[in-house]
Amino acid sequence: xxxxxxxxxxxxxxxxxxxxxxLTKNVAKPAVPFGGKYRIIxxxxxxxxxxxxxxxxxxxxxxxxVLNDYIGTGGPWDLDxxxxxxxxxxxxxxxxxxxxxxxTANAIYQNIPFIERYDPEYVxxxxxxxxxxxxxxxxxxxxKKAKAACTIAVYEVPYEEASRFGILNCNEDGSIYEFDxxxxxxxxxxxxxxxxxxxxxxxxxxxxxxxxxxxxENDFGKNILPTMLEAGETMVAWQxxxxxxxxxxxxxxxxxxxxxxxxxxxxxxxxxAWRIYTRDPVMPPHxxxxxxxxxxxxxxxxxxxxxxLEFAILFAGxxxxxxxxxxxxxxxxxxxxxxxxxxxxxxxxxxxVIGPGAIVGQRxxxxxxxxxxxxxxxxxxxxxxxxxxxxxxxxxxxxVPAAN
Amino acid sequence: xxxxxVVGIIFSNMHDDKLRELxxxxxxxxxxxxxxxxxxxxxxxxxxxxxxxxxGVITKSNFQSLMDHLGSGKAWDLSRKHEGLFILPPFxxxxxxxxxxxxxxxxxxxxxxxxxxxxxxxxxxxxxxxMDLRPVIADHIAKNADITxxxxxxxxxxxLPEKITIxxxxxxxxxxxxxxxxxxxxxxxxxxxxxxxxxxxxxxVAEAMARNRLDFVRDVLxxxxxxxxxxxxxxxxxxxxxxxxxxxxxxxMELLKGDVRSDLFPMSRPVYTKVRDEMPTRFxxxxxxxxxxxxxxxxxxxxxxxxxxxRGVKIxxxxxxxxxIxxxxxxxxxxxxxxxxxxxxxxxxKDGRSMMGFESYPVYISKGVEV
Numbered sequence: 018x019x020x021x022x023x024x025x026x027x028x029x030x031x032x033x034x035x036x037x038x039x040l041t042k043n044v045a046k047p048a049v050p051f052g053g054k055y056r057i058i059x060x061x062x063x064x065x066x067x068x069x070x071x072x073x074x075x076x077x078x079x080x081x082x083v084l085n086d087y088i089g090t091g092g093p094w095d096l097d098x099x100x101x102x103x104x105x106x107x108x109x110x111x112x113x114x115x116x117x118x119x120x121t122a123n124a125i126y127q128n129i130p131f132i133e134r135y136d137p138e139y140v141x142x143x144x145x146x147x148x149x150x151x152x153x154x155x156x157x158x159x160x161k162k163a164k165a166a167c168t169i170a171v172y173e174v175p176y177e178e179a180s181r182f183g184i185l186n187c188n189e190d191g192s193i194y195e196f197d198x199x200x201x202x203x204x205x206x207x208x209x210x211x212x213x214x215x216x217x218x219x220x221x222x223x224x225x226x227x228x229x230x231x232x233x234e235n236d237f238g239k240n241i242l243p244t245m246l247e248a249g250e251t252m253v254a255w256q257x258x259x260x261x262x263x264x265x266x267x268x269x270x271x272x273x274x275x276x277x278x279x280x281x282x283x284x285x286x287x288x289x290a291w292r293i294y295t296r297d298p299v300m301p302p303h304x305x306x307x308x309x310x311x312x313x314x315x316x317x318x319x320x321x322x323x324x325x326l327e328f329a330i331l332f333a334g335x336x337x338x339x340x341x342x343x344x345x346x347x348x349x350x351x352x353x354x355x356x357x358x359x360x361x362x363x364x365x366x367x368x369x370v371i372g373p374g375a376i377v378g379q380r381x382x383x384x385x386x387x388x389x390x391x392x393x394x395x396x397x398x399x400x401x402x403x404x405x406x407x408x409x410x411x412x413x414x415x416x417v418p419a420a421n
Numbered sequence: 422x423x424x425x426x427v428v429g430i431i432f433s434n435m436h437d438d439k440l441r442e443l444x445x446x447x448x449x450x451x452x453x454x455x456x457x458x459x460x461x462x463x464x465x466x467x468x469x470x471x472x473x474x475x476x477g478v479i480t481k482s483n484f485q486s487l488m489d490h491l492g493s494g495k496a497w498d499l500s501r502k503h504e505g506l507f508i509l510p511p512f513x514x515x516x517x518x519x520x521x522x523x524x525x526x527x528x529x530x531x532x533x534x535x536x537x538x539x540x541x542x543x544x545x546x547x548x549x550x551x552m553d554l555r556p557v558i559a560d561h562i563a564k565n566a567d568i569t570x571x572x573x574x575x576x577x578x579x580x581l582p583e584k585i586t587i588x589x590x591x592x593x594x595x596x597x598x599x600x601x602x603x604x605x606x607x608x609x610x611x612x613x614x615x616x617x618x619x620x621x622x623x624x625x626v627a628e629a630m631a632r633n634r635l636d637f638v639r640d641v642l643x644x645x646x647x648x649x650x651x652x653x654x655x656x657x658x659x660x661x662x663x664x665x666x667x668x669x670x671x672x673x674m675e676l677l678k679g680d681v682r683s684d685l686f687p688m689s690r691p692v693y694t695k696v697r698d699e700m701p702t703r704f705x706x707x708x709x710x711x712x713x714x715x716x717x718x719x720x721x722x723x724x725x726x727x728x729x730x731x732r733g734v735k736i737x738x739x740x741x742x743x744x745x746i747x748x749x750x751x752x753x754x755x756x757x758x759x760x761x762x763x764x765x766x767x768x769x770x771k772d773g774r775s776m777m778g779f780e781s782y783p784v785y786i787s788k789g790v791e792v
Contacts, residue, residue: 053701054717092495093696278703286700287718297696301686302456302716302730304677311710317701318457318717321679326704 019100022135024157024214026070027128028061029121030145031078036266039396039414040366044083047075047145049270050349050367052277052286053315053330055295056087057264060150061143062094062103063293068153070141072101074131076124078108078117087296094294106131120235126224132217140220142213142237148273149210149261150284150291157214159255166219166250167242169193170212170257182208183238185254193252196243207254210261213237219250260284271364271392274330274347278313298333298350308339324354332367341371346378355403362409363393371395372403372419379409427475427558428538428619429468432525433461434481435545435613436582439664442785443765447486450478450546452663453748453766455676455685457716457732459490460546460663462694463685465497470690471554473542475504477532479525481511481518490695497693507532522637526626533623541622545613547582549661549672551685551692552614557654561616567649568621568642570595571614573656574607580664585611585638587653595651598643609653612660621649659684670763670783673729673746677712699732707738716749723753737772744780762786 034046041049047058058075065073073096077084084105091103106128108117118124125132125142132140139160141153151170160168171185179200185207186195197204223241227233233240246252260283262273276282286293300319305311310325319334324341331337335348338356346360351368354360358371363378371377378393391410395401402419433450443452450461461478468476476499480487493499494506511518512528519525526533533541540561542554552571561569572587586608588597598611625641634640645651659681661672675681686692699718704710709724718733723740730736731748737755746763747753754772761778764770765788774792778784786792 287720292698293700294698297698299691299693301682301692302714303702304679304682305710305713305715307712309711311704311708313706314704315701316704316715331701 019134022072022101022137024070024139024141024153025072025074025101025132025135025137026061026065026141026143026153027074027076027125027132028058028143028145029124030058030075030084031118031124032144032146033079034146034265037270038267038412039394040267040270040364041079042414043080043397045077045079045081045145046265048084048087049264050332051148051264051270052274053332054298054317055293057148058084058088058145059094059293059295060148061145062088062091062096063291064149064151064153065141065143066094066096066294067291068151068157070153071096071098072135072137073103074106074128075103075145076106076118076128078124081105081107089296093296101135104131120233120240121237122224122227122233122241123235125220126228126235129221129224132221137217140215140217142215144211146263146265147210147212147261148264148284149257150259150288150293151212151257151261153212153214156212156255156257159253160214160216163191163253164251165214165253166216167245167252168214168255169242169252170210171207171254172210172257172261173206174208176203176206179203179206179208185209187254191253191255193246193254196238196246198238207256209238210257211238212257213242219245267364267392267394271347271362275328275345277315277330278328300333303331306339309337324356338373345380363395363407365395366397366399368397369395369399369401371401372405374404375401375406375417377401377407378411381409384409425472425558426538427473427540427542427554427616428533428536429473429476430526430529430541430543431461431464431468431476431478432522432543432545433478433484433487435522436547436664437481437483439547439580439582440666440669442666442787443669444483446483446788448480448482448484448546449663451484451487451490452546452669453731454549454661454663454669454673456714456729458692458694459487460549461487461490462497462692463549463551464544464546465499466690466692467544467550467552467554468542469497469499469693471558473554474499474501475507475536475538477507477509477529479509479529481525484508484510492695496695521635523626523629523635523641526622527630530623530626533619536619539619541615541617541619543613543615543617547663548612548614549663549685550612550656550658551687551690552656552658553690554614554616557614558616560654561618561652564592564652565650566616566652567618568645568651569616569654570598570642570651571612571616571654571656572609573612573660574609576606577608577610578660578662578664578668580662580668581610582664583611583613583638585642587611589653593653593655595646595653598638598646598651600638609655612656614656616654661685666763666783666785667781670746670761674727674744676714676729677727697732705738708736723755723757731766744783746783765789768792 034041096103184197303320306323314329317333324337332350340357355373384390404420437444499506702719705722716732733750739756751768758775
C-alpha cells in the first residue's frame with residue numbers, strides 16, 4: 018500500500034481545439050506553442066508543481082503524438098518522481114469493450130481506477146487551453162475552509178462580455194446558487210474558468226450517477242455541476258486575481274502572445290519564484306546581426322536575426338533574413354522568413370518558410386472592410402513562395418507557389 | 422557491454438592559473454563561455470554526441486560551482502543506471518593534491534581499472550571546440566594505436582599553455598613531439614585531446630609514477646613516440662584557446678562570425694548545458710542591438726553592439742555597451758557606458774557609471790561586484 022496523496026490533478030487535454038484550425042491539424046491544442054518558448058500545457062503543469070501537486074493525470078484523445086512526446090516522463094516540470102508524477106491517460110479497451118472519452122466527465126469517470134490508486138481527498142480538474150499562473154494550494158485552502166463539495170475558480174470579466182461566458186451567481190459568502198450559461202442579461206460578472214476542485218468522494222458519487230443517466234452528455238459544465246447544485250451540495254466560487262486568458266481561438270492566441278510585450282499586463286514569466294517550466298530546445302544563444310533592428314519583441318534561443326522586428330515573438334531556431342520585416346506577429350519554432358519578406362499581423366507555424374519578398378497578412382488600417390481583417394495563419398511546414406501575397410485572415414495549409 | 426567501448430576523461434582544472442581572474446572562484450571547466458555555456462559543456466557534449474556514455478570528470482580545487490553545474494549529469498543525458506557521469510575529486514598524494522596530469526591519472530587508477538572499456542578519450546576544458554570523436558576513435562582502432570593525438574594545423578595560438586607541436590611520418594605516425602617548438606607559420610599543435618588504449622595508459626602512468634617522472638608531455642608522450650604506436654589526427658574546425666584573459670575575449674568575439682557559430686554549434690551536434698528555465702529575451706522599445714549574441718532571460722532597453730550577453734542580463738534605458746561580455750544575471754543600470762568590459766556573474770553597474778577598457782586589455786569586473 019503506497020502512501021496517500023491529499024490532492025491530485027486531472028488535466029483535460031483531449032479536445033481538438035478546432036477553432037485553432039491549421040495550428041491543431043497535427044497537434045492537440047495543449048501542445049500548441051506559446052510565448053516564444055512554451056507550449057500551452059506548460060502553464061497548468063508548472064502551476065501544479067509550483068502549487069505542491071506532484072501527481073497529474075493528462076487525459077489525451079486527439080492526435081496525442083506530439084503531446085505525449087513532449088510530456089515524456091515529466092522531467093522538465095520535476096514530475097518524474099518515483100511515486101506520482103505525470104501520467105498520460107488515453108482511453109483504453111476493457112474486457113467488455115472500450116469507449117472514447119464521451120465528454121469531460123466521462124473522461125474522468127473512465128480513469129477512476131487511476132485516481133483511486135492515490136486515494137486522494139481532493140481532485141483538481143484543469144484544462145489545457147488557458148494561460149495563467151495560479152496557486153492551486155490557495156484555492157484548495159479555500160475549498161477546505163468552506164467544507165465544500167466543489168470549488169470553482171472564477172474570473173471577473175467586463176459586464177459587456179459576460180454573456181460570452183458561463184456565469185456563476187453567488188451569495189455573499191461565495192456559495193453558488195445558480196449557473197447561468199452565456200446569459201443574455203448577466204446578473205454577475207463572475208465567469209467560470211473551467212478549474213474545479215472536488216472532494217473526491219463527492220465527485221466519484223456524481224460521476225457514477227451521471228454515467229447511469231443515458232441522456233447525459235457526460236460534461237462537467239452541463240451535467241455534473243448542475244446536478245450537484247440541485248442536490249444541495251456546498252458549491253463555492255473562488256475568485257482568481259491576475260492574468261487569465263483562454264487561447265482557444267486564433268485571435269485570443271495572438272492577443273495572449275502580444276500581451277507578453279505589454280509591460281502593463283500582469284503576466285510576468287521571469288519570476289524565479291513561479292517559473293513556467295518547459296522542455297528546453299537545446300540551441301545556442303540567438304544572434305542579432307549588423308543590420309538588424311529589434312524593437313519591443315521577445316526572442317528565444319537559436320534565432321538568427323538580420324532583418325527587423327517590431328512587436329514580434331520569435332520561438333527557438335527562427336531565421337529572419339536581411340531586409341525581412343516582422344511586425345505584430347508570432348513566428349513558431351524553426352520557421353524561416355526569407356530576405357525582403359514582410360510578415361504582419363500573422364502567425365507563422367513551425368518550420369514554415371516565407372519566401373523572399375512574400376507578404377503575409379495585412380495591417381488593420383490598410384483594410385477597408387474591417388470584417389475582412391483578421392490574423393493570417395501559415396500552417397506547419399508550409400512553403401509560401403517568393404513574392405506571393407497572403408491576405409489578412411487567411412488560413413494557409415498548402416504550399417503557395419511563387420508569384421511571377 | 423553498453424556504450425561504445427570508450428570512457429571519457431575530462432580534466433576540469435587543467436591550467437586554471439592561466440585564466441586567473443575567471444578561475445579565482447571556479448574551475449576552468451566552469452568558466453562561462455559563449456552566452457549560455459560553461460567550457461565543460463563543450464567537452465561533455467562532444468563525448469555524448471560521439472556515443473560515449475561513461476565520463477569521468479577529474480577535479481582538483483574550487484569545484485563547487487562545477488558540481489552545481491553538472492548535478493547528476495541529466496542535462497547531458499549522463500544520469501544513467503549504466504555508466505553516466507562520475508565526478509572524480511582529488512585523491513590524496515602524501516597529504517596534498519595532485520600536481521600534473523600523470524599524478525591526476527594515477528589518482529583515478531581504481532576508476533580506470535574498473536572500467537570495462539578498452540579505450541580512453543581525454544580532453545581539457547581550456548580548448549573549446551565541437552568535434553565528432555567517432556572517426557578519431559575508429560582511426561585509433563584501425564591503426565592499432567597506443568595513443569592518438571588530435572592536432573590542428575594553424576599558427577600556434579599564443580595563449581595555448583602546453584605548446585606542443587608534432588611531427589609525423591607515414592600514415593600520420595608521430596615521429597617527434599616538441600615543446601615550445603617552431604612557432605613560425607602554420608604548425609601542427611596538439612589540442613590536448615587524446616585517444617589512448619586503456620591498458621597502455623595504466624602501464625605508462627604506473628611506470629612514470631614509479632620513476633617519479635611526472636610530466637605528461639615529457640615522460641609519457643615524448644618517451645612513447647619512438648617505440649610505441651603514436652599517431653596524429655587532424656581536426657579542421659574552430660577551436661578557442663582560453664589561455665589568457667586577452668584570448669578569452671578575442672575568441673569570445675569570434676563567435677560573432679556566422680561561420681564560427683555554425684562550426685561550434687552545428688544543428689546535428691547540439692551543445693548541452695544546465696537548463697535555467699528563463700523566459701525568452703525581451704527587447705524593449707528604444708533598444709538597439711547590433712551584431713551581438715544574446716542568451717535567454719535578458720531584458721534589453723539600451724544599446725548593445727558587438728557584445729555577448731549571458732542568461733538573465735539586464736541592460737537599462739540609455740545604456741551604451743560596445744565590445745563587452747556580460748555574464749549571467751549581471752545588471753547594467755540606466756545610462757551606463759561600457760566599452761571593452763568583461764563583467765563576471767551578478768555584477769551591478771549603477772546608473773550613469775562609465776568604464777572603458779582596451780581591445781588588448783579588457784577591463785575585468787569580478788563576480789558580485791557593485792560598480
